[in-house]
Amino acid sequence: MTGDLFANEPPRNLLPFDGEVLLLRDIMDADEADKTFARLQSNIVWQQEIAKLHGKEIPVPRLTAWYGEVAYRYSGVYHPASPFPSIVAPLRTLAEELAGAHFNTVLLNQYRDGRDSVSWHADDEEVLGENPVIASLTFGQERRFHFRHKKTGDRLSIDLPHNSALIMSGATQHCWLHQLPKTARQVGPRINLTFRNTRPESR
Numbered sequence: 001m002t003g004d005l006f007a008n009e010p011p012r013n014l015l016p017f018d019g020e021v022l023l024l025r026d027i028m029d030a031d032e033a034d035k036t037f038a039r040l041q042s043n044i045v046w047q048q049e050i051a052k053l054h055g056k057e058i059p060v061p062r063l064t065a066w067y068g069e070v071a072y073r074y075s076g077v078y079h080p081a082s083p084f085p086s087i088v089a090p091l092r093t094l095a096e097e098l099a100g101a102h103f104n105t106v107l108l109n110q111y112r113d114g115r116d117s118v119s120w121h122a123d124d125e126e127v128l129g130e131n132p133v134i135a136s137l138t139f140g141q142e143r144r145f146h147f148r149h150k151k152t153g154d155r156l157s158i159d160l161p162h163n164s165a166l167i168m169s170g171a172t173q174h175c176w177l178h179q180l181p182k183t184a185r186q187v188g189p190r191i192n193l194t195f196r197n198t199r200p201e202s203r
């Protein structure tokens with residue numbers, strides 16, 4: 001027999017309990033994925049956010065951008081509604097098809113090299129609702145992603161390859177934290193888009 005034995009199998013839940021995480025590979029043509037990475041890197045207006053921690057101002061270790069059909073408050077900062085740019089709109093449609101859910105907002109992250117990261121957190125803001133479905137697309141450098149259970153401390157790590165989608169749903173945000181750690185390896189840039197469905201926020 002030739003070919004990939006697992007090619008036609010549905011993706012299995014990577015979490016042992018308390019939530020669902022699916023990794024979908026090769027979500028578009030290889031050529032299209034490479035072009036998407038290049039377009040996102042050069043066309044998105046990337047921001048360097050500054051976090052205030054114990055009265056100190058610290059640059060967030062990654063570049064970010066945010067778009068959405070509804071206004072959103074993020075780290076205390078009010079973001080008015082801001083339409084999806086033409087490079088992002090078809091990615092939203094793809095994310096919706098893959099996840100079987102509707103998304104009205106997206107947070108983009110660019111990890112320029114191994115010094116960029118996102119530390120332990122859960123996407124459990126009230127405006128995302130009780131058991132949010134979040135579709136997280138990866139383009140560019142493969143990086144390792146970690147989950148840690150809030151109560152049991154169980155851990156697992158997943159390599160997120162170029163041209164993939166990680167679909168998190170059920171109790172995942174309620175029960176697990178996630179992070180993308182720094183790496184000492186020489187690595188290229190990675191772009192991530194996390195699509196969410198956010199309840200409109202009043203000013």
Ligand SMILES: O=C(O)CCC(=O)C(=O)O
Pocket residue numbers: 107109118123136145160178180192194
């Ligand atoms: O870069 C990633 O894969 C995840 C980013 C993330 O967790 C977030 O933006 O909330």
Ligand SMILES: [Fe+2]
Pocket residue numbers: 121122123178
């Ligand atoms: Fe997150």
